[in-house]
Amino acid sequence: MDRGDFRLEQLSEGIFEVSAAGSIRKIRDHHKKEPPRESFAQVGIDPVLIDTGSTRILLDCGLGMGLDRKEPDPDTSNIVTNLDIFGYRPEDIDMVVLSHLHYDHAAGLSFTAKTGVVSATLPNAKVFVQKNEWEAALRSLEEPTGINGMGYEPDDLYRLVADGRFVFLEDELKEICKGITVIRTGGHTPGHQIVRIRQNNRTIYYCGDLIPNETYLNRFVAGKIDTDTVKARKARMLLMQQAWRDQATLLFYHSVYRKTGMLVRDKNRGFVLKKG
Ligand SMILES: [Zn+2]
Numbered sequence: 001m002d003r004g005d006f007r008l009e010q011l012s013e014g015i016f017e018v019s020a021a022g023s024i025r026k027i028r029d030h031h032k033k034e035p036p037r038e039s040f041a042q043v044g045i046d047p048v049l050i051d052t053g054s055t056r057i058l059l060d061c062g063l064g065m066g067l068d069r070k071e072p073d074p075d076t077s078n079i080v081t082n083l084d085i086f087g088y089r090p091e092d093i094d095m096v097v098l099s100h101l102h103y104d105h106a107a108g109l110s111f112t113a114k115t116g117v118v119s120a121t122l123p124n125a126k127v128f129v130q131k132n133e134w135e136a137a138l139r140s141l142e143e144p145t146g147i148n149g150m151g152y153e154p155d156d157l158y159r160l161v162a163d164g165r166f167v168f169l170e171d172e173l174k175e176i177c178k179g180i181t182v183i184r185t186g187g188h189t190p191g192h193q194i195v196r197i198r199q200n201n202r203t204i205y206y207c208g209d210l211i212p213n214e215t216y217l218n219r220f221v222a223g224k225i226d227t228d229t230v231k232a233r234k235a236r237m238l239l240m241q242q243a244w245r246d247q248a249t250l251l252f253y254h255s256v257y258r259k260t261g262m263l264v265r266d267k268n269r270g271f272v273l274k275k276g
Contacts, residue, residue, distance in 0.1 A: 006052050006179070006199055010251065010259055011082035013045040013062050022150045024063070024104065026076070043254040044213075045104065047079060048206055049086065050197065055177050056088065057095040058122070059195055059206045060253060061108030067121060068112045079108040079121060093122040097182055098129050099208025100189040101137040101157070104150040105253070110160055118159040127160065128176055130184055131168035133191025134161070136227075169193075185210050185239070187232030188225070194239065203248035210236050212254035214261065218270040240271050249276045 015027045017040040027042070048059040058079070066076040080090055098106050109127065113119050137154040160166060175181045181196045188209040195206040209225075210232065211217065217240065226232035243250055244263040250273075252259050262276030 006050055006197065008051075008197070008204070009049045009086050010046045011049055011062070011079065011086075012259075013047075013065070013077050013082065015256055016043050016045060016063075017041070018043055018150065024150065026065070042256050043104075044252075044256050044259065046251075046253050046255070046259055047082075047108070048251055048253075049083065049088070050180065051088075052177060052179070055094050056092050057097065057177065057180060058093055058125070059097050059251075060099055060105040060208070061096060061121070063104055064108035064111060064121070067108065090122045091124050093125045095176060096122060096125045096127045097176070097193070097195055098127060098133075099194065099206070099210075099253070100192045101129065101133050101152055101154065102150045102189065102209070103153040105208070106157065107153065110156045112156075118156050120160055120163070120165060125165070127166045128169055128174075128182060129166055130191030130193055131170050133189060133193075134166070134168060136190040185232075185235040187228050187235045189227050203243075203246040204251060205239065205243050205248050206251045206253075207239065208253060210239060211250065211252065213252045214255065214258055214273045217263070217273065244271065 016024050018024050019040055045062050047062045050057045062079045064078055066078050110118050111121055137152040140152040172184045179199045182193050184193045194208050197204040261273035263271045264274050266272045
């Protein structure tokens with residue numbers, strides 16, 4: 001994807017089915033076009049790679065399927081196989097922004113080596129997370145969060161935190177690299193954050209799970225997927241208005257169909273997505 005001076009790629013891991021309880025499985029043969037099973041939602045998994053020319057940044061890390069040496073799976077794709085497609089090695093990545101710590105966004109960050117030791121998938125990367133998000137992940141070990149879909153699995157992250165790989169953000173707005181700003185929204189989880197990318201008068205927003213795909217633009221989603229529903233709705237509306245004013249491109253992490261687009265206003269349907 002050409003976005004001016006920055007290189008920007010979506011690293012798609014495929015299409016998955018997620019149950020209300022949060023179990024996930026890959027739809028192996030998507031060509032058969034089986035109707036989605038009831039009570040399962042179909043989602044894409046699409047981390048983003050930004051190469052500014054001097055810094056390589058990943059936005060979320062995917063499911064990490066097949067990274068563990070114990071269970072090799074030649075059929076799967078993950079952050080390492082997808083970086084390889086674009087000519088990057090895991091050690092090339094300088095920074096990772098995790099929108100939040102649910103495992104479908106964070107699991108690719110680590111793997112279990114043959115020896116059973118948890119190791120960093122991206123050995124040179126600093127990981128940017130909101131401080132209150134890490135606290136929420138730790139709390140979830142004692143109190144269930146009560147929301148549908150994917151949850152926290154902080155156990156694998158301890159090692160990385162202990163090794164000083166995490167940078168815990170406490171600011172609502174933080175420019176981590178020239179043109180790349182992390183914005184805390186909360187809502188979906190207490191420390192959920194999105195990313196604004198600006199260069200050459202162009203603005204791009206990576207929406208994380210605040211707007212997982214285009215169907216979230218104008219509907220109130222059935223089932224509780226957000227920790228704080230009201231806060232999430234408000235933050236979602238603010239993002240849509242800002243993105244519309246900026247003529248910004250939106251990048252979606254969980255889309256099955258359109259993974260990017262720009263917003264236009266439709267008098268009957270509110271915000272709708274057009275190519276962009
Ligand atoms: Zn998610």
